[in-house]
Amino acid sequence: MNYSADSLPEIKLIPLDCEALHFTQPGETRRPPTDIRWVKVLEFLRSNNLAPNSRKLYERELKRFLAWSELHYHELRPRHLALYKEYLRDEILTDAGKPLSKSSINAGVAALKSFFKWMCYTYPDIIATNPTLGIKLEKVPLPPAQSLTPEQMEQVWSALKLLGETNQRDTALVHILSHGLRAGEVVQLNVGSFDGKLLFLPDTKTNEPRLVPLRKESRDVLVEYLQLREQQGEVLNSDSPLMISHHASYKGERLSYHGIYFAVEKIGEIAHIEDLHPHSFRHTYATDLLLLGVDPSHARNSYLAPGNLNVNSLTKCQFSQAFNVL
Structure with a gap:
């Protein structure tokens, strides 16, 4: 049987139930989809033998960065990291309502540098160039010498x-x-x-x-x-x-x-x-x-x-x- 364009039935658009798409059960709260970028962060944290305090610091700083940027890792460029450093310096406040110290800013930047170095080495197909390479740490006064003369x-x-x-x-x-x-x-x-x-x-x-x-x-x-x-x-x-x-x-x-x-x-x-x-x-x-x-x-x-x-x-x-x- 031959069909012509005029003989085909009219196309109807049927609206889909968004809740149904996520297969939520009655009475169940739908969870937001997992950020695939965070999966890589968790892998990074597991692959490094970090002391408990260092792990907490890395996790906190990387979570803060992902909340600031919606870009995927391969889309990041040095200018984005420079803007993030300005964000840490100008907008983030401590619990006491004061701007972050230079040491705290450096801790955030160092966490990113460590993570993206690992990403480039582990997943060169995702991110070939480290976007943190040109980002400098803040200059802080040298602490008093603790070594013996x-x-x-x-x-x-x-x-x-x-x-x-x-x-x-x-x-x-x-x-x-x-x-x-x-x-x-x-x-x-x-x-x-x-x-x-x-x-x-x-x-x-x-x-x-x-x-x-x-x-x-x-x-x-x-x-x-x-x-x-x-x-x-x-x-x-x-x-x-x-x-x-x-x-x-x-x-x-x-x-x-x-x-x-x-x-x-x-x-x-x-x-x-x-x-x-x-x-x-x-x-x-x-x-x-x-x-x-x-x-x-x-x-x-x-x-x-x-x-x-x-x-x-x-x-x-x-x-x-x-x-x-x-």
Whole structure:
């Protein structure tokens, strides 16, 4: 049968029920569709081993950006990010009703930089060019130096010689702290954590094990400390604590977190250094490596954990100076 245009039935438009399109059940509240951009943010947060506070900050800042912009990632350009930075500076207020500080603005921009760097690497088919590359951070005043000066470190080494019973233990303790370890990480160290050259940290703040190469002088000091304990009759095995207490109530037991702080404070009193604490040596270690030419991004990301440090970014001379293990 042949049909002509005139013989076809009239086309009728039937209005559709929007609620029916979303298959809502009676009495059910329709949820707004999921923003596909947020799915990528959640993937980014899961793929990075972020500390809880860092994860909250990233999530907050990325959620704020997505609420500001309706553009998909591939549509974003540097001018959009520049406008967003102005938005943070001019329109966002704190709970106290004050404009964001430069540090808070930088936190928002840094979160975006980290996310879009990950997006470009993970999904180059979605976004080939990082729109945050030309966005500069706000200039903020440098905080007071927290690392020890070379003169202060000399005062520390001199003070250690004036200690009595705890001399060798505290000397070994300072050598270990001077490699960037946290006090809590030192507490967990056992004799078996030291193989003569490296310290193995099975549990760290980032939940990742680390290998920490020691300088030759530090290795020798630690070996002498362990030998002294054996000469004094202690039977050492791999599970024995690396650092032990000399307190009358806990003599021979594992040196505690507070014990480390007390030992360092005592050294500070003798060395005439105010507010000396274990983290002072961690700051100093990071500063020393930066002065050797280590990329600041490595310093920030590993802070500085030699096990995580990209050794290929250092020259052989720099690595030898830093760790003296070549």
